[in-house]
Amino acid sequence: MLYLTLRHYEYICAVAQHGSLSAAADAVHVSQPALSAALSRIEDHLGLSLFLRRRGAALAMTPQGRLFAEKAQALLEQAALLEDPKAAGAGQKKLMLLCFSDLAPFLLAPALKALRLAMPEVEISHWACGFEPLINALSNGEADLAITYDLGLDAGFSRAELDRLSPHALVPPDHPLAGCGGISLAELAEHPLVLSQEGLSVHHMLGLFKTHGLVPRIAHRADSLELLRSLAANGEGVGISYSLPPGRMSYDGKTLCEIRVTDARAEEPVILAAHADLPETSAAYQAHGVLKEALSAPRSDLAQADHHID
Structure with a gap:
């Protein structure tokens, strides 16, 4: 029977950090086939899909995988503390927020302010971009949430309507x-x-x-x-x-x-998009509630500054 070791946790964190199997294999000093096989065994042991595997596409984390990697990283840092009490403390939780580029000047800063007030322990990254990279980042598990228009997203994502614009x-x-x-x-x-x-x-x-x-x-x-x-x-x-x-x-x-x-x-809805199966213990789940409350209409400034799709 497979028992997960700290080495296994290192494998998962390496993939989460480097974003590719080859770079992760180099970082943990194993061959790419050996790392790939180890990751499959870890998933079988856990009974969870930690990675998205698509033919012709790079390996990416699922929402469950990102949450597991966060916990694994904290465990590795706690182990490092046992060996060296002067080592850095456990890492923060992380969150990646996307915003459609034309909505970003109106909504991204208020969103970040609300998140940092409500979730000071979370390390928040953000990216303002067009529809195609936004959808790709969500689909590949590279981002947790997106503020956007309801264009191009499939049924695998939840949608919370924030406003409706003409x-x-x-x-x-x-x-x-x-x-x-x-x-x-x-x-x-x-x-x-x-x-x-x-x-x-x-x-x-x-x-x-x-x-x-x-x-x-x-x-x-x-x-x-x-x-x-x-x-x-x-x-x-x-x-x-x-x-x-x-x-x-x-x-x-x-x-x-x-x-x-x-x-x-x-009229077009402005939505908060997320993976449909966000774990309730994840930072993304908490952030979803924070943003829905902070950004939902009525917002006079948003209504007066109707946003551009085309």
Whole structure:
């Protein structure tokens, strides 16, 4: 019968730390096949899947694996203390929080503040990124939670709705649409548009037009929200954005008018995404509750700064 030793715990922690089987094998001075076989035996002994194994993809930790690795690391550090009382104390729990890049200026800092107040013992890392790397990081077990729009995530993730936002059309003050109190997608389709270049964003917005049998004219696809707003402010097309930074000005100092898109289907939820099977003893489980309470609507600043998908 296999009994787990400190060496086995070192194997698991090495994979969690280095993120690849080959790098972990080098770190613990064993061959890659030997490490792979040892990890399989450890999982069989525990009756848990600690790692995600996908053909053609790097080895990654499951949520259970990340929690187990945290405890294993603490055990190794406690063992080191027995041998050397001057050694560093047990490590902190760790948490990786992702945020969709256009939501990050509005929500990431409040999220970090809430987490650090509620969970001072947890080491919190964060990353603001686009949809594709965000989804990949969640799927590969590299991240615990994500603040994002409900785009591209499969049924393996839970979703807690934080708010629901409408897109807005952005035009300069002298544009014919500037005085409108609201606008439909059908009306927008009559004008050249400025959309984001972000893949899922574009698909989302084009899908909205398609549901109404509309084919929009795209004048520009912008690399960033700031560029989208500048193009719209300079009359290069009608910008469509869920993000409305305060001030109604583009980065180059031009005034923008914001017109709410009235189609109900255009509303998009902002969600807190997590693995569906978070262990209740994990830092991620506790953080989920903290963020849901701290970020859920009503939030006047979020409502006034509708965020950009496209």
